[in-house]
Amino acid sequence: MTSVGVLGATGAVGQRFIQLLDGHPEFELSVLTASPESAGKRYREAAKWRLDTPIPEDVAEVEVRDTDPDEIPDDTDLLFSALPSSVGERVEPALCEAGFVVSSNSSNDRAADDVPLVIPEVNADHLDLIDVQRDERGWDGALVKNPNCSTITMVPTLAALRQFGLERVHVSTLQAVSGAGYSGVTSMEIIDNAVPHIGGEEAKMETESRKLLGEFADSEVSWHDASVSASCNRIPTLDGHLENVFVETREEPTPEEVAEAFEDAPTLDLPSAPNQLVHVFEEPDRPQPRLDRMLGGGMAVAAGGIQETDTGIQYNCLAHNTIRGAAGASLLNGELLASEGWV
Incomplete structure (x- = not known):
């Protein structure tokens, strides 16, 4: 199983990530991050759950971490980002520099020349921009975006x-x-x-x-x-x-x-x-x-x-809009990254 985490896990898109990852055949959710105000709390305490299915039992008791590269275990293979763009533009590059692969729904950097903006059924070949990105930025990780x-x-x-x-x-x-x-x-x-x-x-x-x-x-x-x-x-x-x-x-x-x-x-x-x-x-x-x-x-x-x-x-x-248009889009990009060996 591929170990994955959700950044910004308490918000609306973060909750949708958790719902979609429940029972996933290839991804095992092991890391949840949120704001410093939520860090240290159990997920059920940190998140005001608003979806029409219950919080997965194995997630409810997970301790929420601060959204910081130092707080994320090195063996986490893939991170899904539901961060606000104001946070994502600062945190996501730091995570990629630290070696993490980030599949992000955040709007920052979507137009950047070296950042793949991907819908897997439409332009999966754009993932090859990751090589350009790593060469230009010196990253061991990678940043991939889905559109709005x-x-x-x-x-x-x-x-x-x-x-x-x-x-x-x-x-x-x-x-x-x-x-x-x-x-x-x-x-x-x-x-x-x-x-x-x-x-x-x-x-x-x-x-x-x-x-x-x-x-x-x-x-x-x-x-x-x-x-x-x-x-x-x-x-x-x-x-x-x-x-x-x-x-x-x-x-x-x-x-x-x-x-x-x-x-x-x-x-x-x-x-x-x-x-x-x-x-x-x-x-x-x-x-x-x-x-x-x-x-x-x-x-x-x-x-x-x-x-x-x-x-x-x-x-x-x-x-x-919150499944295909947000969390589901990032999840599908993550599956594509894994299937093509980027993770």
Whole structure:
């Protein structure tokens, strides 16, 4: 078994990591870290558990450590990071310098030239940037990122459409409140309302998608040259980001060809990978967050409403934002790292 730890284990994404790692066939959770205020407490005392399954019994009594390289045992093979970016930008490089491999959901360093930003079914070859990273930074460890929750919902569908020549992408998101964390959006702000602004989200979608779709060659990633524009909105659903996507391509695929491309999206033989990456619905009112966010155990993408427009193709897509869009994405990256010998 591979010994793993969770950084920032008491927060919403950290809790989701613990839920997903419970009973994992390859990873054994041995280390939990959090803020100094939580360090020294048993996990059940440090974390206000908010998920719909109980805290795993073997985790509840684990003592939480401070998030510090000196506090993490040297024999920990892989660390999953749910740290806030303000902490991650300081702690993650120190951990990598100390020899740890970190699979991170934190937003810091996603655009860095030598940091792999990875969706395993889309751009697994970008992991080869680790060699560049180690050479340039002198690290024995490694830092790998997954994209943000709205980007990871859309990009698997865009990757399927690259064969038609992606030129322009316009997306409007309807994002669940869990994407902001438990205390991120107050009830008075979101009930009976929609908020047409999520700070920094649009820029993340517009840049991260192009890096993910880019090609790795000659020790660098050449970002895809498609233009991407995004409008991001918060709505009062708990989980599941729904996105309305408009795509312009050099070729003119029919809706049937687009649906076939989605259904042919590659899958991987990894424990957390869904059997089918993109599920296509023919019903015009699907996908919907409440009905479809748990497809593939929350790791699949749902698509529907595919139709032609005057400029190209329009469709809707959906994914579970704290599973596929956060902890599950980092977990899948960790499985890929292990399968390819980086761990």
